[in-house]
Amino acid sequence: MKHGKKYIESSKLVDRSVLYDPSDAVAMAVKTATAKFDETVEVHIRLGVDSRHADQQVRGAVVLPHGTGKTVRVAVFAKGDDAKAAEAAGAEIVGAEELVARIQGEGFMDFDVAIAAPNMMGLVGRLGKVLGPRGLMPSPKAGTVTPDVAKAVTEAKAGKIEYRLDKTNIIHCPIGKVSFKEEKLMDNFNTLLEAVVKAKPAAAKGQYIRSCVLATTMGPGVRVNPTKIVF
Numbered sequence: 001m002k003h004g005k006k007y008i009e010s011s012k013l014v015d016r017s018v019l020y021d022p023s024d025a026v027a028m029a030v031k032t033a034t035a036k037f038d039e040t041v042e043v044h045i046r047l048g049v050d051s052r053h054a055d056q057q058v059r060g061a062v063v064l065p066h067g068t069g070k071t072v073r074v075a076v077f078a079k080g081d082d083a084k085a086a087e088a089a090g091a092e093i094v095g096a097e098e099l100v101a102r103i104q105g106e107g108f109m110d111f112d113v114a115i116a117a118p119n120m121m122g123l124v125g126r127l128g129k130v131l132g133p134r135g136l137m138p139s140p141k142a143g144t145v146t147p148d149v150a151k152a153v154t155e156a157k158a159g160k161i162e163y164r165l166d167k168t169n170i171i172h173c174p175i176g177k178v179s180f181k182e183e184k185l186m187d188n189f190n191t192l193l194e195a196v197v198k199a200k201p202a203a204a205k206g207q208y209i210r211s212c213v214l215a216t217t218m219g220p221g222v223r224v225n226p227t228k229i230v231f
Contacts, residue, residue, distance in 0.1 A: 006034040006035075006218070007034075007218065007219070007220065009034070010032035010033075010034055010219050010220055011032075011220040013028065013031060013032055014028060014032065014220050014221075014222055016223075018223070019223050019224065019225035019226075019228075020222055020223060020224055020225060021224075021225060021228045022186065022189060022190075022224055022225075022228060022229060023182070023186055025214045025222045025223070025224045026041070026182050026185045026186055026189060026214060027182055028214075028222045029041055029214040029215060029216055029219060029222050030178050030182060030185070030216070032216065032219040032220055032222070033178040033216040033217075033218070033219050034218070034219070035216075035217065035218045037217075038069070038177045038178055038179045039177065039178045039216040039217040039218055039219065040068075040069070040070075040174045040176070040177060040178075040216065040217050041174065041175050041176050041177065041178060041180075041185055041214065041215075041216055042172060042173065042174050042175070042214070042215055042216070042217070043171075043172075043173050043174075043175055043189060043192060043193075043212065043213070043214055044170055044171070044172050044212070044213045044214075044215070044221070045170065045171045045173075045193070045196060045209060045211075045212050046168075046169060046170045046209075046210045046211040046212075047165065047169050047170070047171065047196075047204075047208060047209060047210060048169075048204060048205070048206050048207045048208050048209070048210050049165070049169055049201060049203075049204045049208075050169065051165040051166070051167060051169050053203065055201055055202070055203040056201045056203050056204060057164075057165065057201065058163070058164065058165050058171065058196065058199050058200070058201065059139075059141050059142070059162075059163065059164035059165065059199070060141060060142065060162070060163060060164075060195060060196075060199050061141075061142045061143050061144075061160055061161065061162045061163070062160065062161060062163065062191060062192060062195040063155050063158055063159055063160045063191075064159040064160070064161060064175065064176070064187075064188040064191055064192065065159075065184075065187050065188060065191055066159065066176060066180060066184040066185075066187055066188055067158060067159030067176070068159050068161060068174050068175070068176060068177075068188075069176050069177035069179070069180060070112075070174070070177075072112045072113055072156050072157055072159075073092045073093070073110065073111045073112045073113070074086075074090070074091045074092055074093070074111060074112070074113045074114075074115060074153050074156050074157065075091065075092070075093040075094075075095075075099065075111035075113070075114045075115070076091045076093070076094045076095075076114075076115045076116070076117075076149055076152075076153060077095065077096060077099060077100070077114070077115070077116040077117065077120040077123065077124050077138070078094060078095075078096065078116070078117040078120060078149050079096045079117075079119075079120070082117045082147075082149050083095075083096070085149055085150040086115070086149045086150060086153055088150065089149070089150040089151075089153035089154050089157075090153055090154070090157055091115070091149075091153045092111065093110075093111055096120060096123065097123060100123050100124065100126060100127060103127055103130060103131075104126070104127065104130070109130075109134070109136075111136075113136070113144065113156045114131060114136045114137070114138050114144065115138055115144045115145075115146070115149055115152045115153060115156065116138040116144065116145050116149075117145075117146070117147060117149055118145055118146070118147055121138070121145060124137075124138060135162070142162045143155070143160070144156075144162075161173055161174065161192070163192065163195065163196060163199075171196060173192055175188040175189050175192060176188050178216055189214075193209075193212075193229050196209075197209070197229075207226075209226040209229065210226070211223065211226065212224040212226055212229065
């Protein structure tokens, strides 16, 4: 892969042979951000589990104390009082059969989070092949299938993120923007890692956090020392 001049210059600041303390890694990631836009700071965590086994899945959701810095557009599948509560909580899109039809027929996907009341899952289940690959399918484990849709909307707006393993046993999550102060990024980092550690499956053996890398949208990876991750 070919990289631009800015990336190459930023890479020179990072010592690839060093495992940085988390606070130093956050500071380095921010330092290497050179794009003209406010880059997202991302965490990539490789776990010592095998995602092919159901008893070693790692998935959940957590509210970052300082949010992600991103404006989140929320769609809610609900009717009646649930729909009114979702709208009052700030959901941009609320609907039932008509929303399902719009997604199926028009390919409407202008939202970042999908939430559903439990009584709507019979309808929403039809969208599995559309929403699933995009990571938008409502799920009880992620707290996006819930009888309290208003709370779910509020949390999504406040910076709730979902974490889950990909096929290579890595979790990828944003923890904020470069414009955040380093203390806020550290708070978000610690909150995410604490949640991932608490979600450790009983079937997991050996070292749980194999590696952890911080990077900005356009910047190089900064390796974090797993043994220095404390809460």
